[in-house]
Amino acid sequence: MWKPDRSEPMPLYRxxxxxxxxxxxxxxxxxxxxxPSERKLAEQLxxxxxxxxxxxxxxxxxxxxxxxxxxxTRVSLTKWxxxxxxxxxxxxxxxxxxFLPNLPFMRRIREVxxxxxxxxxxxxxxxxxxxxxxxxxxRILREESxxxxxxxxxxxGYLPLRQALxxxxxxxxxxLTSESSMLITSGSQQSLYLITQCLLSPxxxxxxxxxxxxxxxxxxxxxxxRIFRLPVxxxxxxxxxxxxxxxxxxxxxxxxxxxxQNPTGTTLSDVKKRRVLSIAADLRIPIVxxxxxxxxxxxxxxxxSLKALDKDGIVLYIGSLSKTAASxxxxxxxxxxxxxxxRLSDARQQMDFGLSILAQWxxxxxLASEEFDTHxxxxxxxxxxxxxxxxxxxxxxxxxxxxxxxxxxxxNLWCKINSAIDDCKLLEDAIKRGVVFVPGSVYGSEPxxxxxxxxxxxxxxxxxxxxxxxxxxxxx
Numbered sequence: 189m190w191k192p193d194r195s196e197p198m199p200l201y202r203x204x205x206x207x208x209x210x211x212x213x214x215x216x217x218x219x220x221x222x223x224p225s226e227r228k229l230a231e232q233l234x235x236x237x238x239x240x241x242x243x244x245x246x247x248x249x250x251x252x253x254x255x256x257x258x259x260x261t262r263v264s265l266t267k268w269x270x271x272x273x274x275x276x277x278x279x280x281x282x283x284x285x286x287f288l289p290n291l292p293f294m295r296r297i298r299e300v301x302x303x304x305x306x307x308x309x310x311x312x313x314x315x316x317x318x319x320x321x322x323x324x325x326x327r328i329l330r331e332e333s334x335x336x337x338x339x340x341x342x343x344x345g346y347l348p349l350r351q352a353l354x355x356x357x358x359x360x361x362x363x364l365t366s367e368s369s370m371l372i373t374s375g376s377q378q379s380l381y382l383i384t385q386c387l388l389s390p391x392x393x394x395x396x397x398x399x400x401x402x403x404x405x406x407x408x409x410x411x412x413x414r415i416f417r418l419p420v421x422x423x424x425x426x427x428x429x430x431x432x433x434x435x436x437x438x439x440x441x442x443x444x445x446x447x448x449q450n451p452t453g454t455t456l457s458d459v460k461k462r463r464v465l466s467i468a469a470d471l472r473i474p475i476v477x478x479x480x481x482x483x484x485x486x487x488x489x490x491x492x493s494l495k496a497l498d499k500d501g502i503v504l505y506i507g508s509l510s511k512t513a514a515s516x517x518x519x520x521x522x523x524x525x526x527x528x529x530x531r532l533s534d535a536r537q538q539m540d541f542g543l544s545i546l547a548q549w550x551x552x553x554x555l556a557s558e559e560f561d562t563h564x565x566x567x568x569x570x571x572x573x574x575x576x577x578x579x580x581x582x583x584x585x586x587x588x589x590x591x592x593x594x595x596x597x598x599x600n601l602w603c604k605i606n607s608a609i610d611d612c613k614l615l616e617d618a619i620k621r622g623v624v625f626v627p628g629s630v631y632g633s634e635p636x637x638x639x640x641x642x643x644x645x646x647x648x649x650x651x652x653x654x655x656x657x658x659x660x661x662x663x664x
Contacts, residue, residue, distance in 0.1 A: 189303065191233050200235055204243040212252055212263055223253060223261045232303050288406035293615065293630050300624050308623040308653035312644040313450070313511070313599055319570055319643070320514045321554065321563045328553045336549055340541050343533040345372025345521075346548035352555040353507075353521055361482065363496040363505070365523045371532055374543060375520040376478055377405065379506045380443075382522070382532045383476060384411040393437040397425060399602075401450040402443050402478075403632035417632065418442075420449060422593070424456035427463040434471050441474050447491045448481035451631050451639040452602045453595030455491050465494060468502045476504045480511040483564055485597040486572040501525050509551060511599065511643075512564060518543065519551040571599065574642040574650065581654035582640075589661065599643035602628075605636045609664055614638075617660035623653040 192203040211217040223229070226244060230237040244261055247253040255261045289295070297311045336346075344350065350367035357363040373379045380402070388394065390412025396402045398417035408415055416433050418425040424446060433439050444464070446456035456464070468475050477494045485491065495505035508520035522532065536542070554560055578601060579594050592603040611627035618624060628637025645653055 189232065192235065201239045201242040201246070204229075204233065204235075204240065205246050208243070208247060209252065217263050219263055219265045221263045223263070225260060286412075287410045290406060291404060291630060293611070293627055294404060296615070297624055297626065300619055306622065307619070308649045308656065309644045310623060310625045310640045310642070310653055310657070313641055314515050315511065315567075315599075315643050316646065318646075319567055320516075321560070324554060324557055324559045324563060325514070325550060328550060328557070332553055334546070334549060336545050338545060341543070341545050341548070343537040343542055344368075344370065344529060345543065346545060346552060349519075349548045349552040349555075350521075352552045356555055357507075357523075361490055361493055361496055363493055363523075365495075365505075369523055369526055369529060371522045371524070371529045371536070372543060372548060373520040373522055373536070374518040375510055375515075376480060376506050376508045377407075378536075379520055379522040380405065380476070380478070381407050382535055383441075383504065384408060384413065386532055386535045387474075387528070388413060388441060392441070393433075393439045395430060395433050395439045395442045397444060397449065399451055399628060399631035399633035399637070400443070401445065401631060404630045418444075420452050420454055422454065424449065424454045424460055425464075427460055427467055430464065430467050431471070434473065439473060441476060442468065443476045443478070444494065445478045445480075446494055447479055448484065448595055448598030450481070450598070451600055451626070451628070451633075453593070453598050453600060455595070455597075458492055458497075461492065461494050461497055465497055465500070465502060469500045474504055475502055476506065478506045480506075480508050481598040483512045484568060484571055484599065486568050486575075487596060488565070488568065491597075495523060504528065509554075512567065513551075513554060513560075517547050517551050519547060568597075571597075571643065574645075574647060575601070577647055577650045578640065578642045578654065581651040585654055585658040586661070589658075599641050601640045601642065603638050603640060605638065605661065607636075609636055609661070611635065614660055614664040617664055618657055621656035621660050623656040623660075625657065 190207055192200045194200070196203065208217065224232065226237050226240045230240045233240070244253065244255070248255060252264055253261050254264050290298070300307055301309050301312065347367060349372060350370045353370060354365055354367055357365060373382070384407055388411060391414065393414040393416060394408070395416050395418050397420050399420060402408065414437070416437050416439060418429050418433070425444070430442060446461060448455060464475065475494060479493050482490050482493060493505065495503045505523040506520065509517055510520070522529070575594055582590060582592065582603070588606065590603050590605055592601050594601065611629050615625070615627055626639040628639065629635065631639070642650060
């Protein structure tokens with residue numbers, strides 16, 4: 189985000205004026221666009237509120253913006269005598285379309301974490317930067333020769349990367365597949381997007397876990413799907429609920445995250461997994477398995493995936509490097525029947541002509557490195573230690589005011605607050621105290637839950653963040 193340069197001789201308020209003028213001139217701020225409040229813009233730019241007040245006064249004097257009590261400050265409907273009839277109504281366009289924006293809570297969390305580097309981030313499911321395999325990637329880029337073609341790649345993805353993933357899935361998870369049954373994507377969300385857009389139709393009924401990370405993704409509503417819930421218990425969903433939903437709503441697909449489920453951290457037992465597969469086979473409905481956390485198992489005892497147990501080609505398996513290596517590489521994969529892979533490959537090629545060959549080559553070299561297994565072991569230890577710090581801080585600070593069951597892997601603690609709360613007020617109070625988390629309602633849960641992630645904050649920040657969260661809870 190742009191910020192005024194304090195080393196410049198031009199006064200800060202004048203820099204703000206010129207920045208907004210440029211936005212208006214280049215139609216980045218079309219007529220009628222709302223500007224941030226004086227307080228909010230001052231926070232974003234790191235200046236005194238009086239500086240923003242002075243800038244807005246000058247813009248109002250020039251006729252570029254206008255302020256109304258109760259409505260805030262907006263770009264004037266006329267600028268330098270040019271009629272707004274000549275400018276598209278961008279507000280109407282941005283409020284249209286079929287692809288819905290993120291939920292308000294998620295937009296608020298993203299805004300806070302983007303503009304305030306000091307906030308303790310217990311909302312993000314991303315690993316902290318010191319947990320990335322930077323040293324290994326640096327060595328690869330420094331020592332290994334890149335000789336690949338820099339043109340468009342195979343629509344399914346870089347073949348050596350698919351082969352490396354086939355080997356890793358077999359070695360680590362006893363999951364047998366082939367490179368022809370794999371599509372490389374930019375991550376789990378692109379895999380989900382392709383599935384909802386290409387394999388389902390508006391009006392189709394699908395089943396998702398309750399609560400579920402999937403619930404927080406507006407892409408399902410954007411695709412016009414009817415969503416029905418499978419309650420998550422202490423040991424995951426009840427497979428028999430799938431039968432009930434099928435009888436009542438003719439669901440066409442089931443979306444599950446059976447290992448260290450996001451947000452609850454629960455793991456479906458092998459008995460339940462086999463029952464789920466049996467039911468899906470009888471009903472002839474596919475299961476989409478999102479499996480980002482299995483490798484984080486603190487004991488190194490990786491739980492069995494549905495796909496590894498799948499003998500009937502029922503499961504579409506989604507994986508990613510985001511939770512175990514580097515989110516910035518943007519590497520995910522989808523294992524599916526070849527006909528499905530071909531269909532989704534065709535759609536993905538229409539979207540972006542495939543991923544960067546450099547990122548895919550780097551990911552393949554990373555997976556092929558003997559150092560990668562060491563990285564995973566170190567990651568597990570670091571995550572387990574962070575979880576322990578968070579558990580100790582919650583137990584010491586909140587005692588019987590909050591309930592949770594620490595999972596044996598994953599990145600999150602799912603907590604039930606043992607009193608009535610207002611999600612919005614609690615989040616805003618926490619932000620004021622320097623910590624951010626995800627309210628449980630984002631994932632479709634009943635009121636009174638929060639997801640606290642221990643992946644992003646530094647170890648020394650965890651107790652401070654929990655203390656700030658406790659203070660916010662006491663005042664909510």
